[in-house]
Amino acid sequence: MAGSGRWWWLAVVMLVVSVSEPAFSDPQTEIVDQGCGLYHVSDVPNYNRELNLSFADLRNQLSSANKHFATSTQKTVYAMAQCRKYLSTADCVACFDAAVLVTRNCSNAGVNSAILVFDGCFLRYNNGYFYDQSIDEIIGGTYRVCGNRTASKQNIFNATAAQQLNELLLATPRIHGFYAAAKLQEESPGGATTYAVAQCAETMSESNCKDCLSVAYNNIKDCLPNSADGRAGVDAGCFLRYSDTPFFADNQTTDITPFLGRGNSSGKKKPILAGVVGTVGIILVLAALFLWYLQSRKQNAWIRGNILGTKSYIYKDLKAATNDFSEENILGKGGFGDVYKGTLQSGDVVAVKKLIAISSRAKANFETEISLIANANHPNLIRLLGYSGNGKVLILVYEYMANASLDKYIYGEKRGMLNWKQRVDIILGMARGLEYLHEQFDVCIIHRDIKSSNILLDDEFQPKIADFGLARLLPENKTHLTTKFAGTLGYTAPEYAIHGHLSEKVDIYSFGIVILEIISGRRSSDLKVEPVTEYLLEQAWKLYENDEHLGLVDNNLDPNEYEAEEVKRMLEIALVCTQSPSKIRPSMSEVVVMLSSTDASIIQKPQNRPTTITDFNKRMPTATNTSTLTNATISFSRFSGR
C-alpha cells in the first residue's frame, strides 16, 4: 500500500537532490513481522467491537501531543501501539492506520491476537495481558530481516555497526521512554557511518527492556557479516534496526553518551557521535538509494536464537520446499499437526511438520523442549533436524523416511508385505527406542501417543518412533483425551484416558497394543473382523486363555516362517503390557529383556483380562482406583470422548 507512494516520492527526491533539507516524511510501512494468533475467540462480534474501541482509543492517544506509545485495555482486549520517535505525529498516525488495516485479516478470522511490525511502528493486541512482557510467553516470537545489499567497506562498517548496536543495547533501557536513535561515524580513514534505533514498549521494566533487546541483538548480529541494513525484534515490543543509510534526520538523534557508563574506566576512547555531517546533497542521494533498496529487499528470516543441536530454517524456504504446504505433499495428518514432504534447495528431502496450538507453558520453555527432542539420539527414534518459528506457526523439520509408517504395512495399502522376522525386528526396535526415551535419555520422555502410524520405517524396515516429546508442547487441556486423541483411543491406557494418570506405563500399554496389531494384521479399533465380532485386545485375550495363540496370526504370513512357541511368547508379552499398571505391567527395559531372550521362563504371565477404557466408563463415577476395575466386563463399544 505504501509502494506506489514511495515511487512517487523517490522521483521527487531525485529531482530535488540539491535542495538543502532531507524530507524524512514517511510512515515507513515496510512490513517487518506480521502474524495472527492461533486461538479462536468465542464471541467474535463482541471481541471485534472491543477491538474497534481499542483502536479508536490508541489512535486518539497517538494523535495527541507527540505521544509515540499507547496501550488500551477493554474487557477482553489488550492492545498496544508504538511509533519510532523520529516519526512526526501525522506519520505515526498514518503508520498506525496502515497497521490496523493489515491486522484486519486476523480480526476477520476471529482469532485472539495479532502482531504487526512496520519499520515505523508496532501494533499488537491479545486477549491476555502482555504489556510488561519481555521475552517469556513467546514462541518463536522474534523476527529478523536482513537486507540483501552489502555495505561498502564491509569490515569497517560491520565493526562500527556492531559497536553502535552494543551501545544502544546498553543505553536504551536506561533512557526514559526506552528509545534511542543514533548515528555513529568512525573517525578512522575511510570510516563508515551507521544509523540505528532501539526501542522497547514503555510498559516494560528496565530489566525486561534489556533482556528483550539482548534477544533482538543476538538475532540482528547475524545480519552484520553481509547486510548493510537489518532489523530484529521481539513480539513483546522491542525493536532494533541499523543501516548504512539514514532513515531519520540528523537532528533526531539521541545523545546516548550519558547512558553508556560501564562502571569501569578502561580509558578507551569512545567514538564520537556525530551531530550533523556530510552535505545534504549526499544524504539525499543516500536516501534515494535507501528507498531503492527497500523496493528490492524482500528477504525475510524468522529466527529465534539458535537452539543447541538443531538448525533454524527459514519459513520461506520450507514453504517453497513443500510447494506452499500443498495437499499433494501431505505425508500424514496427526494430533500435533500435518506433516509434509519437503525438498530443500540443496536437494535434501525432509519431513516438515506444521504444529497446531502450543501450550503457554511450552512456549516459555520452548527452547528447552526442542533441544531435548533434538538431543534424543537413538537409531529407533526419528531425528529432529531443525525448526522454524515466526510466532504463529511453529514448524519442525525431521529426517524423511521413504517407507512410510507401520500402519500401512499392517492393515493399509502395503498389508502383508512384512514377513515374520521383519515384524519381530520391528517390535524389538520399537522397544529399544522406548526404553531409551524412558530410561536411558537425560530425562524420562513419555511419548503418550504410541500407535502404528507413529512408527516410521527406514530403508531396512527398521522402526523409528516419531512425535516423541511433542505431547509436552500441547496445551494442558489437550494433554489427554480430546477429539484430537479420540482416533487413537484403541491404544490409550485406561488409567490415563479416564483418570489422567500419566507415567511411562501408558506407553507400555500402547506398545502392547501395537504388538498385537503387528502379529494379527488387525487394527486395534476395528470391532468386527471376520470371523469375530470383538476388538483386537478382546480377541487376543480369549485366544490366549484358550491356548489358541496361532489363531491370532495374520493370514498373510507364511506358516513356515514362525513357530508356535514364538507366537505364544509375543502374545504373552503383548498382554502383559496391557495389564493393570500397578500390578504387573513391566517397564520397557524388562520388555526388552523378554523380547531378546528365548527363555520362556522369564516371561511374566498375564493374569487378568486386560482393562480397557470402556470398562472405566461403565463404572464411573463410582470407580476410584484402578484395582477395583480389573474384573470389569470388556466392552469397547461405548466410549464417549471426555
Ligand SMILES: *[C@@H]1O[C@H](CO)[C@@H](O)[C@H](O)[C@H]1NC(C)=O
Ligand atoms: C470494526 O471496525 C471495522 C472497520 O471500521 C468495521 O468494518 C467492523 O464492522 C467493526 N466491527 C465491529 C464489531 O464493530
Ligand SMILES: *[C@@H]1O[C@H](CO)[C@@H](O)[C@H](O)[C@H]1NC(C)=O
Ligand atoms: C530538524 O530539522 C528539520 C529540518 O532542518 C526541522 O524542520 C525540524 O524542526 C528540526 N527538528 C528539531 C527537533 O529540531
